Amino acid sequence: MAEIDSSKRVLILIQGAEAESLFKNFVDAICPGEGVLMRSSLEHSLEYLKKNNVPPYLIIDIAGATDPIATVREIKETIHPQVVLMVVGDREDINFYRTMTHGLGVTEYLYRPLVESFVIRIFGNIVLHGQEGGREVASGASVVLFTGVRDGVGSSTLLTNLAWYLAQVLKRHTLLLDFNLQASKLGILLNAEETTTGFGNLLAAPERIDAVLVQSSLQEVSDRLSILNSFNPIMEHPFITGDAVGALLTQVRAQFHFVLVESNWYDGEVYQALLAEAQQLIFVMDPTLVSMRDTLRVVSALQKDVLLRKSFFVLNNFGRPGTLSMQEVTSSLDTTPDVVIPYMPKECGEAEINGKPLVERNAKYRASIQKIISSALLIHTGKSARSTGVLGSLFSFLKRG
Numbered sequence: 001m002a003e004i005d006s007s008k009r010v011l012i013l014i015q016g017a018e019a020e021s022l023f024k025n026f027v028d029a030i031c032p033g034e035g036v037l038m039r040s041s042l043e044h045s046l047e048y049l050k051k052n053n054v055p056p057y058l059i060i061d062i063a064g065a066t067d068p069i070a071t072v073r074e075i076k077e078t079i080h081p082q083v084v085l086m087v088v089g090d091r092e093d094i095n096f097y098r099t100m101t102h103g104l105g106v107t108e109y110l111y112r113p114l115v116e117s118f119v120i121r122i123f124g125n126i127v128l129h130g131q132e133g134g135r136e137v138a139s140g141a142s143v144v145l146f147t148g149v150r151d152g153v154g155s156s157t158l159l160t161n162l163a164w165y166l167a168q169v170l171k172r173h174t175l176l177l178d179f180n181l182q183a184s185k186l187g188i189l190l191n192a193e194e195t196t197t198g199f200g201n202l203l204a205a206p207e208r209i210d211a212v213l214v215q216s217s218l219q220e221v222s223d224r225l226s227i228l229n230s231f232n233p234i235m236e237h238p239f240i241t242g243d244a245v246g247a248l249l250t251q252v253r254a255q256f257h258f259v260l261v262e263s264n265w266y267d268g269e270v271y272q273a274l275l276a277e278a279q280q281l282i283f284v285m286d287p288t289l290v291s292m293r294d295t296l297r298v299v300s301a302l303q304k305d306v307l308l309r310k311s312f313f314v315l316n317n318f319g320r321p322g323t324l325s326m327q328e329v330t331s332s333l334d335t336t337p338d339v340v341i342p343y344m345p346k347e348c349g350e351a352e353i354n355g356k357p358l359v360e361r362n363a364k365y366r367a368s369i370q371k372i373i374s375s376a377l378l379i380h381t382g383k384s385a386r387s388t389g390v391l392g393s394l395f396s397f398l399k400r401g
Helices: 017-030 042-051 068-078 094-103 116-129 131-135 155-169 198-204 211-217 242-255 269-277 289-301 304-310 326-333 345-354 363-375 395-400
Strands: 010-014 035-039 057-061 084-089 108-111 142-148 174-178 225-228 258-262 280-285 311-318 339-342
Touching: 010 017, 010 042, 017 035, 017 116, 042 057, 042 068, 057 116, 068 084, 068 094, 084 094, 084 116, 094 108, 108 116, 142 155, 142 269, 155 174, 155 225, 155 258, 155 280, 155 311, 155 363, 174 242, 198 211, 198 242, 211 242, 242 258, 242 269, 280 289, 289 326, 311 326, 311 363, 339 363
Parallel strands: 010 035, 010 057, 057 084, 084 108, 142 258, 142 280, 174 225, 174 258, 280 311, 311 339
Antiparallel strands: none
């Protein structure tokens, strides 16, 4: 049996030009200089494994295999038992996934079409942290944290439109959480009634948080979309602990597919608790110099593995008069944002007045929302989407800094 080649960290045997390009970005981001990437047919990949030693981590593409289970068994018999095996294929049913990961000992299995941010998050976490790196997601709802890199960039509007689309179009049970207890805006954007101080009072006593109290504080916008927010006196600023955030998420995760929450990086303990709980971080900026500056500050503040696995960057209101061009934005960030949303002041203003989400009636805005859902939340909306923006190259800033 082949020995482990300790001179490299990961061997990637992939099929197709698009997948080769994606995994080149993967190697550059996760383990530059420590990865071997080869594009070849499955037959040639199997022959290579029989004749060569393999690094501690192996990613192999078995798409098109006549008998994928027999193919994986052959791979397992060829490589050293301690090699961590990750597989790319074209079968997407859950029973096949369980056979791969539970029955055959594959550490993780992903199927095509591949999404770069997902590959980095799942396979990258394993390469960085070992076999248990891919098992970090808590049971229940996925928590998505929205952060405006500074006030006024449009993160609340983006958040509510994304939540509406998930609930109304994709039929996912979705919860909006708003920790701005004095000036909540989410209800207005969805034409929901203003709430009382119930949610704020709940957060003030984390030891009392239970399913009954949470349920009584929920406001239903539709059968699949709910909001937890509060409207406390404007001069009152309740202190929310990280324990309260954790206790709340424990209660709501079992009831929803997605929990979308907005919080700012200057929210202290609340933001740190949400950062630890979230499966996806969506940062929203606008095309201004101060926004570029604060985006780079956010990037430099995040740990490398968190940035790789979770972060997604949206440029909002692009084309607003007096702001940066795309060349100036990309020059400032040293890359392009993952999604660019055009400046639509009239449409956004009318949508806010009417309490009707812009995504419901504007094709350009809807396309942007769909791309975020495909690339960041990893739900296919009918078209394969692939993000090659901030995740792949903002590290050049970190290296310079």
